[in-house]
Amino acid sequence: MASSFDPAEYGSHIADVYDEVYADLSPEAAVRCLADLAGGGDVLELGIGTGRIALPLAATGLVVDGVEGSPEMVAELRRKPGGDRLRVEIGDFAVATTGRRYALVTLLFNTVNALPSQEAQVQTFANAAAHLEPGGAFVVENWVPDVGEFRRRRAVRVHEVGDRQVVIDVAELHPAEQRMTTTKLAFTAVGVRLLPANHRYVWPAELDLMARLAGLHLEARWEDWDRRPFTDDSTGYVAVYRAGRPGR
Numbered sequence: 001m002a003s004s005f006d007p008a009e010y011g012s013h014i015a016d017v018y019d020e021v022y023a024d025l026s027p028e029a030a031v032r033c034l035a036d037l038a039g040g041g042d043v044l045e046l047g048i049g050t051g052r053i054a055l056p057l058a059a060t061g062l063v064v065d066g067v068e069g070s071p072e073m074v075a076e077l078r079r080k081p082g083g084d085r086l087r088v089e090i091g092d093f094a095v096a097t098t099g100r101r102y103a104l105v106t107l108l109f110n111t112v113n114a115l116p117s118q119e120a121q122v123q124t125f126a127n128a129a130a131h132l133e134p135g136g137a138f139v140v141e142n143w144v145p146d147v148g149e150f151r152r153r154r155a156v157r158v159h160e161v162g163d164r165q166v167v168i169d170v171a172e173l174h175p176a177e178q179r180m181t182t183t184k185l186a187f188t189a190v191g192v193r194l195l196p197a198n199h200r201y202v203w204p205a206e207l208d209l210m211a212r213l214a215g216l217h218l219e220a221r222w223e224d225w226d227r228r229p230f231t232d233d234s235t236g237y238v239a240v241y242r243a244g245r246p247g248r
C-alpha cells in the first residue's frame with residue numbers, strides 16, 4: 001500500500017533508522033549558512049524531524065523551535081543530547097502555530113514536497129510568513145524535479161552504495177497531479193526496510209509565486225549551502241525568501 005500524505009505517516013516508517021539512512025550527509029555547511037541568516041535571532045524549523053540540522057544549529061547558541069507531524073521523529077530528537085531543550089509543536093506545519101515570531105523560518109531537505117497539494121504548499125508559505133518578524137527570512141531547501149529520469153513513468157535510483165548499507169528507491173510519476181510515489185529500499189545485513197514517501201513536487205518558480213502570495217520575495221537562490229550559483233545544471237537549491245518588499 002502506498003503511503004499517504006498524513007503528516008505523521010512518513011516518520012512512522014522511518015524514524016528509528018532515519019539518522020542511519022542519512023548518516024552520510026554532513027550538516028555543517030547548512031548550519032553555518034543558517035546561523036549566518038538568523039543573525040543571532042530565533043529560528044523555527046518546519047518538519048524538524050530528528051533534529052539533524054536543528055540540534056547542531058541550537059548548539060551554536062541560537063534558540064531553535066520546531067513543528068513536526070510525527071511523534072516518532074520527535075522521540076528520536078528527544079533522545080539526543082540537547083534534544084529535551086527544544087520547543088516542538090506536534091502538528092501539521094501548514095496550519096500549526098507556535099504563537100511566536102522568528103528571524104528565520106526553515107523548511108529543509110525537500111520537505112516542501114511532503115505536502116499533499118499546491119493548496120497545502122501555499123498555506124505553508126502563508127503560515128511561515130505569519131511566523132516571521134519584520135524583515136525575517138524563510139529558507140526552503142529542495143530538489144529540482146527531473147522527470148527525464150522516468151521511463152514510462154517509472155524510475156529506479158541509486159542513493160548509496162556502501163559495504164554496510166545500500167539504498168535505492170523506486171518511483172512512479174503522476175504528472176497530471178504533479179505527484180511522485182516513492183519507496184526507498186534500504187538493504188543492510190539485517191534485511192530490507194521499505195521506506196515509503198509521497199511527493200507533490202514543485203518547480204523553483206512555483207515556490208517563488210507561493211512566496212509572493214504570502215508577501216515574501218525571493219532574495220537569493222543558491223545551488224547549495226556554500227552559496228554556489230544556481231545554474232542550468234543544478235539538481236537542488238536553497239531559496240531565501242524575505243519578508244516585505246524588495247529593497248526594504
Ligand SMILES: C[S@@+](CC[C@H](N)C(=O)[O-])C[C@H]1O[C@@H](n2cnc3c(N)ncnc32)[C@H](O)[C@@H]1O
Pocket residue numbers: 006007008010011046047048049050051052053067068069070073091092093094108109110111114115
Ligand atoms: C525529510 S524529513 C526532514 C527532517 C529534518 N528537517 C531534516 O532536515 O533532517 C521531513 C520531516 O517533515 C515531517 N513532516 C512531513 N509533513 C509534515 C507536515 N505536514 N507537518 C509537520 N511535519 C511534517 C516528517 O515527519 C519529517 O520529520
